[in-house]
Amino acid sequence: MADKSDLVLEVKNLKTVFFTNSGLFKAVDDLSFSVKRGETLAIVGESGCGKSVTALSLMRLVPDPPGRIVGGSVSLEGTDLLALDETQMRRVRGNRISMIFQEPMTSLNPVMRIGDQIVEAVRLHRNISAKQAQNIAVEMLRLVRIPEPARRAREYPHQLSGGMRQRAMIAMALACRPALLIADEPTTALDVTIQAQILALMLDLQKELGTGLVLITHDLGVVAQTAQRVIVMYAGRKVEEASVEALFASPKHPYTRGLMASIPAVPASGVPAQARLNEIPGTVPSLVRLPKGCAFAPRCKLAIKRCEAEYPPLADWGGGHLAACWRAEEVAEVA
Amino acid sequence: MFAYLVRRLFLMLVTLFGISVVIFFLLRIVPGNIVDILFAAAGYVDPADKAELEKQLGIDQPLVAQYLHWIGGLLRGDLGYSYVSEKPALQEILPRIPITARLAGLALLFSASIGIPLGVISAVKQGTKLDYALRVVSLSGLSLPSFWLGLLILTASVAMFGQMPIFNPNPKTWLEAFATYAVPAAAVGFRSAALTMRITRSSMLEVLRQDYIRTARAKGASEAAVNYHHALKNAILPVITVIGIEAAFLIGGLIVTETVFNIPGVARFLVEAIRWRDYPIVQNLVMFIAVVVVFANFTVDMLYAVFDPRIRYSE
Numbered sequence: 203m204a205d206k207s208d209l210v211l212e213v214k215n216l217k218t219v220f221f222t223n224s225g226l227f228k229a230v231d232d233l234s235f236s237v238k239r240g241e242t243l244a245i246v247g248e249s250g251c252g253k254s255v256t257a258l259s260l261m262r263l264v265p266d267p268p269g270r271i272v273g274g275s276v277s278l279e280g281t282d283l284l285a286l287d288e289t290q291m292r293r294v295r296g297n298r299i300s301m302i303f304q305e306p307m308t309s310l311n312p313v314m315r316i317g318d319q320i321v322e323a324v325r326l327h328r329n330i331s332a333k334q335a336q337n338i339a340v341e342m343l344r345l346v347r348i349p350e351p352a353r354r355a356r357e358y359p360h361q362l363s364g365g366m367r368q369r370a371m372i373a374m375a376l377a378c379r380p381a382l383l384i385a386d387e388p389t390t391a392l393d394v395t396i397q398a399q400i401l402a403l404m405l406d407l408q409k410e411l412g413t414g415l416v417l418i419t420h421d422l423g424v425v426a427q428t429a430q431r432v433i434v435m436y437a438g439r440k441v442e443e444a445s446v447e448a449l450f451a452s453p454k455h456p457y458t459r460g461l462m463a464s465i466p467a468v469p470a471s472g473v474p475a476q477a478r479l480n481e482i483p484g485t486v487p488s489l490v491r492l493p494k495g496c497a498f499a500p501r502c503k504l505a506i507k508r509c510e511a512e513y514p515p516l517a518d519w520g521g522g523h524l525a526a527c528w529r530a531e532e533v534a535e536v537a
Numbered sequence: 538m539f540a541y542l543v544r545r546l547f548l549m550l551v552t553l554f555g556i557s558v559v560i561f562f563l564l565r566i567v568p569g570n571i572v573d574i575l576f577a578a579a580g581y582v583d584p585a586d587k588a589e590l591e592k593q594l595g596i597d598q599p600l601v602a603q604y605l606h607w608i609g610g611l612l613r614g615d616l617g618y619s620y621v622s623e624k625p626a627l628q629e630i631l632p633r634i635p636i637t638a639r640l641a642g643l644a645l646l647f648s649a650s651i652g653i654p655l656g657v658i659s660a661v662k663q664g665t666k667l668d669y670a671l672r673v674v675s676l677s678g679l680s681l682p683s684f685w686l687g688l689l690i691l692t693a694s695v696a697m698f699g700q701m702p703i704f705n706p707n708p709k710t711w712l713e714a715f716a717t718y719a720v721p722a723a724a725v726g727f728r729s730a731a732l733t734m735r736i737t738r739s740s741m742l743e744v745l746r747q748d749y750i751r752t753a754r755a756k757g758a759s760e761a762a763v764n765y766h767h768a769l770k771n772a773i774l775p776v777i778t779v780i781g782i783e784a785a786f787l788i789g790g791l792i793v794t795e796t797v798f799n800i801p802g803v804a805r806f807l808v809e810a811i812r813w814r815d816y817p818i819v820q821n822l823v824m825f826i827a828v829v830v831v832f833a834n835f836t837v838d839m840l841y842a843v844f845d846p847r848i849r850y851s852e
Contacts, residue, residue, distance in 0.1 A: 263754055296757035303755075308748040313770045313845055323756045358846040374756070 210279060210381045210414035211237040211260070217273035218252075218259045227489035229255040229269070231438040237382065237414040242405070244417045244429035244446075246461065250486050252438040253418045257386045260416070261301055262291050279381050297327040300375035304387040306368035310359040316343070317355025320374045327378045342373035346403060365396035369403065376407060382414045389424065401428055422465055426450060431522075434458045437487055437497035440516065444523040454525030456502045456533050457482070496527070504529045541850040545838075549831050556827045557611075560820055561604050570596055571620045571814045594620060596816070607820060617817035621810075626817040630803065630825065637795070637802035639714075641787050643722035648729030649780060653769075655730075656737025656776075661764055663742060671734065678731025684793035687724040691797065704800045721798040725790040729783040736779045740772040747771070773844055781837035785830040 218230040230252045237243045245253050258264045259271050262283060276283040278299055283291065303309045311319060320339035321332065328335070336355070343351035346369040359367055368388060375383055385404065389397035405428055408415050417428060425432055425446065432449050434442040434457065442455040453459045460482040484501035493499060499509040508528050516524045527533060569577075572590050576582045591597040595606065610617055616626035659671045694701045708714035744750065745768055753767040788804060795805035803822060810818035841848045 261755055263751060292757045292759060294757070295755055301755045303748060303752065305748050309752045311749040311753065311767055311771070312847060314767075322758070326757045360847050371752075374752075 208238050209236050209277075210239050210241075211416070212277040213260070213274065214277075215274040216256070216259055216271070216276060218255050218264055218269060218271045220269045222268055222490070225490040228438050228492070229489065230259060233274070233435075233438075233440055235433055235440065235443065237416060239381075239414055240408065240412045241431065242408065242415040242417055242429045244419060244425040244432045245435060246419055246422060246425055246432060247435035248420055248461075248486060250489075251435045253420075253435055254386055256435070257301065257384045257416065257418055260382075260384060261295060261299060262286075263295075263301075293327065296323050296375075296380075297378045298380050299382045299384070300378070300380040301384040301386065302368070302371050302375050302388045304390050306364050306371055306391060309371055310367055312359050315356055315358055316362065316370050320355070320370070320377050323374050324377045338377060339373075342377050343370065345376075345407065346370070346373045348373070364392055365400065368392060368396075368400055372400075372404060372407070376411065376413070379411055380413060382416065383408070384416045384418070386418045387420070388417075390419070390421070397424075404428075422461060434461070437492060438489060439497065439526070440524075441498065441527070442523075442525045443516075444525075445521065448521060448523045454519055454523065454530040454533055455498075455527045456504050456529070457498045458525075459533060460501075504532060538850055545835065549835065552831055553824070553827060557608060557820075557824060558604070560823045560827075561607065562600070564814075564816060564819055565600060567814070569814060571816075572596070574814060607817075611821070611824070616821045619810075619818050620815045621813050621818075626821050629806070629818060630822055633801060633803045633806050634825075636800060637791060637804055639718050640722050640725070640791060640795070640800065640802060641784070643718050644726035644729060644787055644791075645780065645784060647723055647726035648733045648783065651726075652730040652733025653737050653773075653776060656734040657741055657764055657769055659734065659738045660741035660745060661760075672738075675731040675734045678727045679735075681727070682793075683725045683728055683790045684797050686727060687721065687794050687797035690720060690724055702798070704798060706801070721794050721800060724798075725787065725794045728790065729780070729787065732779060732783065733776060737772065737776050740775045741768055744768045744772040770844065774841060777837055777840050777844065781833050784833045788826055788830075 213236065214234050216230055216233045217228065219226055219228050233252075233256060235243065245256060247253050255264060255269070258269075260276055260283070262271070262276075264271060271284060274284070278294065281294075283294060283299075286294065310316070314322075317336060317339045320342055321335040324330070324335045324338050325332070330338075340351045340355050343354055348354050348366060348369050354362070354366070354370075359370075362370065372388075383404075388404065389400050392400060401424060404415070407413070417424070419425060429446050431445055432443065433440050434449075434455060436457050442449070442453065442458050444454075449458065450462070453462060460480075463480040464482060466479050482501055487493060487497055487500065493510065495508070495510040495512050496502070496505070496514055499505040502509065506529065512528075514526045514528045516526045517530065518524055519530065525533075570591075571594070572587055575590075576587055588597065595603065598606070607617070614627075616630070618624065619626050619629050622629060655671055655675075659668045662668045691701045702716070702720050705713060705717045708717050741764075745764075749771075750763060750768060753763045758767065791802065791804035792808055794800075795802045796808065803825075807819065807822050809815075810822065838850075842850060
């Protein structure tokens with residue numbers, strides 16, 4: 203583990219639940235992880251595994267009701283965010299911790315000018331004049347490589363393309379130089395060519411500003427390009443954590459293996475294309491009625507009796523490579 | 538933008554022309570004219586006298602000629618003479634307009650200044666006791682006809698204070714003027730306020746679910762800033778539409794309210810003029826109301842562009 207002072211974010215045993223008509227479900231269950239200054243941590247998993255709720259929990263923006271953070275701690279630069287009152291938390295949001303959302307088309311206020319939205323973010327946290335804030339806004343737009351930033355600042359979101367809007371979102375999120383940036387599927391809604399640009403931009407800025415980055419995605423390709431460390435989530439829990447190299451070289455959890463096998467391969471010339479894509483059979487279990495043992499067991503080819511009876515603990519496979527599987531040894535061998 | 542305005546003004550003229558035709562002929566379809574009414578009251582009818590009077594008033598002419606006479610006069614600023622008072626129609630109508638305008642303006646002010654904030658509160662506190670209470674009040678506002686509410690207010694004030702508010706034609710201070718108009722304006726504005734509140738609430742509920750509201754919270758904006766700055770600005774368009782429509786409906790509400798509160802405004806005057814088949818008054822007054830409504834609609838459309846930058850009027 204890294205030196206404590208180097209940690210930007212330390213999450214311990216985070217637990218977020220939702221109270222619904224069909225019962226209580228644990229969207230995030232006993233999740234722990236940490237992010238170092240300037241490090242990129244990717245959180246991967248399929249829809250409904252708790253990635254986005256984790257992000258909202260860090261920002262303390264889980265809609266309450268029905269959701270609530272019921273346990274754990276989220277420590278940002280040594281301050282436990284879960285212990286702050288709402289007013290104190292507001293001073294942290296957008297200032298020390300910022301977030302970029304999946305939908306650039308709808309995440310900006312349609313009736314406010316781009317520049318004014320950035321100005322608002324800056325003036326909420328810095329005691330400066332409107333004129334100075336306006337200059338910062340234009341400077342931020344320039345930083346995210348929006349051409350003619352001064353003119354764009356006066357435009358409304360509908361006058362910008364999706365990629366431009368996401369750049370503007372990034373400019374807004376980074377305007378106060380936060381210690382931690384959370385990006386929730388920032389490129390999912392964009393064209394592939396724009397995706398690469400946005401990712402490259404985020405990584406450049408992260409390096410420049412030394413921001414810690416939590417990148418939430420379902421795209422292992424994005425993970426491989428950007429992250430230093432990866433957390434794989436399934437049904438609200440962390441099932442595997444490793445450095446990117448270790449994860450791609452030898453995944454320890456059958457779910458991670460399944461995810462990797464599901465990536466469509468580009469067939470080499472002369473080799474007939476694979477007839478059928480690989481998939482993980484079955485669906486994510488209902489979070490209201492989770493099985494007693496491993497949540498992935500019903501879909502797992504390697505499942506044994508013990509998997510259904512007992513939840514496997516996270517075991518350390520060396521070098522900070524954690525995996526929660528009774529048969530991790532065999533997975534590694536198969537891989 | 539300029540081309541749009543020109544086209545829009547042209548369409549408004551066409552609308553007003555259509556309205557003038559409808560008013561003119563509808564009024565003639567109503568059985569009886571002023572001469573019938575006068576002679577019926579006298580109890581004796583000499584057909585020659587009757588024809589003489591009809592000739593004097595010009596209502597013996599063919600309808601088309603009468604219409605052209607009216608429109609021609611209107612375009613020259615000549616509104617004709619009231620059959621009843623025999624004074625120029627303009628002199629009869631003009632002094633009454635400010636009274637009704639103040640009443641209508643105050644009623645709209647009430648409906649916007651009460652309806653919009655309560656709608657926001659109701660949406661933000663959705664599902665709480667406060668929300669339910671506000672919704673019950675607004676439902677009662679929609680269900681109570683304004684004349685009935687006006688009568689209730691009058692009865693209550695007699696029962697409680699032994700007197701009722703009487704219209705004061707020459708208020709000396711600003712406060713006196715407000716007191717004169719406030720009660721009838723509240724009686725007629727209650728309904729609009731209730732409607733405005735309901736529209737604001739549902740529009741706000743829609744907007745509060747949007748992604749950019751979450752973005753505003755993620756920036757660290759306070760709840761008040763999120764609700765009033767970010768959400769209300771986006772939720773206001775349907776509210777403006779409804780207030781615009783209400784401005785037109787208000788005239789109908791004012792007719793009975795002016796009667797109940799004995800206020801000498803245009804609305805009550807219109808009802809009396811209809812009773813006497815005082816064609817010059819009715820025709821010109823309804824035209825005036827039509828102009829107001831058409832301009833209210835135009836204003837609403839222009840306000841759309843002010844509040845929503847995505848709406849731009851161009852060719």
